[in-house]
Amino acid sequence: MDYQFKDIESRWQRFWSENQTYKVENNPSKPKYYVLDMFPYPSGAGLHVGHPLGYIASDIFARYKRLRGFNVLHPMGYDSFGLPAEQYAIQTGQHPAITTETNIKRYREQLDNLGFSFDWSREVRTSDPNYYKWTQWVFMQLFNSWYNLEVDKAEPISTLIAKFETSGSKGIKAECDEDVANFTADEWKRLSEEEQQKELLKYRLTYLRESIVNWCPALGTVLANDEVKEGFSERGGHPVEQKKMMQWSMRITAYADRLLKGLDDLDWPEPLKEMQRYWIGKSVGAMVSFDPIEVFTTRVDTLFGVSFLVLAPEHELVLSLTTPSQKEEIADYIAQTSKKSELDRVANTKTVSGVFTGSYAKHPITGKDIPIWISDYVLAGYGTGAVMAVPSGDQRDWLFAKQFGLPIIPVLDTQKDLDQQADPTKEGRYINSGLINGLIYQEAIPVLIAKLKELDAGKVKVNYRLRDAIFGRQRYWGEPVPVYFKNGLPYLIDEKELPLLLPEVDKYLPTESGEPPLGRAEHWKYQDQYEYELSTMPGWAGSSWYWYRYMDVHNDQAFADKKAISYWKDVDLYIGGSEHATGHLLYSRFWNKVLKDLGYVGQEEPFKKLINQGMIQGRSNFVYRVVNEGGKSTNTFVSVGLRHQYKTIALHVDVNMVENDVLDINRFKFSRAEFADAEFIFEGGKYICGVEIEKMSKSRFNVVNPDDIVERYGADTLRLYEMFLGPLEQSKPWNTNGIEGVFKFLRKFWKLFHDDAFNFCISDETPSKAEYKALHKIIRKVEEDIERFSFNTSVSNFMICVNELQDLKCNKRGILQDLVIVLSPYAPHIGEELWALLGNKAGTLSYATYPKFDERYLIESEFAYPISVNGKMKMNLTISLDLAAPEVEQLVLANDDVQKHLDGRSPKKIIFVKGKIVNLVV
């Protein structure tokens, strides 16, 4: 029979599912390998052809590792809490759980269509109470922990209480709020239970804090910064305003340095690591006190170049420092800046504005009076919200000084063009700089720091850009926070009462009094008397630990059994999009470190190797409708090459009516009534469509559904084709133009096992040298490529191999059976079918013995050396590989054709690289 992919694929998919072929046990006698995909949010739109790219790559990798004898954990699940289901619920009243369930079903069908080797018995859903029970449990661990800087790790809060009881707050080095109290052990013991709890909250890894949040009244929810685009919500486009709210926060800043250092040893893409580094934003500098202002600076060496100080308009000392004569001006300025939107502030980097407060600060070393200004180029949220301005070294300070006629003092003898711009150099020797005059940068720093310490006016300080993460959303469809309030103080519910179930509500909107939707739940009180926390957890909660749940998904005693964790350890390969660079991937690393500190898991980092698959963009097609002289649209359409001869407007046309950019006229005519009698101006007898690369979306008519491709060519073709498209990590437009080639390849492969009448026909003869060579070339290639995640080159080489075997008319079991195994990670269905036809036990291909590469088959005795003259290739000459330089040179020079190329000249020098090249230099 010809290659009947439909029949083959549905049969094997059923077989795998019925026989649980990919169910994996925690089996310590085998080496483990953990291949993880970023789990999807099951949206209503279903999968398009871009989604499976990463899943196909990870599946190939997982199947390959399985064949190489690893016990492979390759699970899949759903990040099923989220805003879209909730918005849909608000609009329709449909419970988000129902929509979510429907969407998951659809996702599952689409995924199953592609022949993935997921162990579905380990599926997780973040919105499932059996799952979020443990998300709540992790929250409790964070609540019950503090960060001890002495040992640089998190500890149970009980160790802190013990310290308070024995020696009070003295000597405690913790990552905590700034307003912690000082007390002795006795004082601590005399505090009431409530006062103690209040104090402890300042140390917990998750804590309540008044934060400014992006509040969206229309959605009735708080949005993350990346959910807000230019003052409007990303979804729905509703206006967003700034609002102060009591919010749960996570003390991720405690881990800033460990999160930064940990990056060095991770096998992640450099751009991704760079993004996280930037996000963490470590800068080493100094705190310097200009009485009464404290500033943070990374260039303490320019201390003598300070000619003024600048405070953020929001700085707490602004009002008290303003002199009566400046009061009005300052008030005006503050009012102005608070009105300015974020965008205005950023857009205006060329012009500077500011106002003098009328007050002066004291330079810590010279004691000189330094004028204090305010300006919006200084941010309240970074450092101390105040800067020492050094116009000679900092461009912003320079602009400010120019604008307001303040002095520009050079501090290094190499600074130049200071009348044009600031010069931030660190080269040269200091001038105008008191005790560091004549020194270089490296010498000056310790001298200055020592002096500032002596004067008690400064110290070394490390500053981070990273902020504590807000952990709460005023929305319904998320994990309830396992906390209740007693006299305004938060307490954890009893662990035995987990999961704290999401209560039913009548509407998914905030209450009339502005409380989150959970405020609508009736009779929802802890022990029937205490208010529960009404906000739910943010989207990243459930995804910050899910890889552990896959290890032991049905455990109801722990988030995962210790044995399972110590076996599976960490994720060996994680594949997903780079859009999670600073969200999910940072929070996951953070929670992992907390769990490690508390002794629940063993690894400091959760994801050893990470690959970002590229985005698959849409490839839109256009038709060009001719516009007549009156400017009216006609019903005539002109082919793209001729469109400039007419006045036209471009219309998106559904890509499913277009093949190789040629429009299917009939389908076009039937697509809409108005096109039924459309006329066409062809080129070369065809209507060619225009092309543009855009995002894949319904409105652009360029969405390609994997189901349609599978229907037409089969899953194996789709899998191979998505890999063939180009390097995994590169973004590229979806284009079906080449898919025929891949499909033809599978048919050719199928043909190798069949005679011309399509009867299965295999020979048991010993393969020839050439046949072995073709096989072992591909064995080696696949092995090399998979290490580099270069799947596209492997597909090309499968084609080369099959072409060669076809030329050799090879139908020998000794070759083809091994080739089936090598190809099976890419095309598992056709593989299983042929594997069974070859007489092997059905369904055993996935765990077959991978053929061993044997160098012997590739050893050549001769090589067709390229002969080049002055580095330009002229001809090939086949020479034995046993020969060394002198003999080769002799042979080359004796050759008539070579002499022709030399044209009478005699070579000055002959370069010979064995097995590579001969180059004659004349």
Next chain:
RNA sequence: GCCUAGGUGGUGGAACUGGUAGACACGCAGGACUUAAAAUCCUGUUCGCCUUAAAGCGAGUGCGGGUUCGAUUCCCGCCCUAGGUACCA
């Protein structure tokens, strides 16, 4: 602006540590089979010049330099594209 990745035929792309640029595939052109079409197979296909043809010559991996016997690959300067970021002191 800064950070990162990238720029190769009509198209997707290949060339792994400097050694035959354009593998493989699409598309296109021509041919075979066929009443015809589909499918399949064969040949050609970087560009330019020259030639009836065989063959030959020259240019060529964003642009300009450099190192080298030899550069898509290494170095310097610049241009463009994509992603990230936005006054971080």
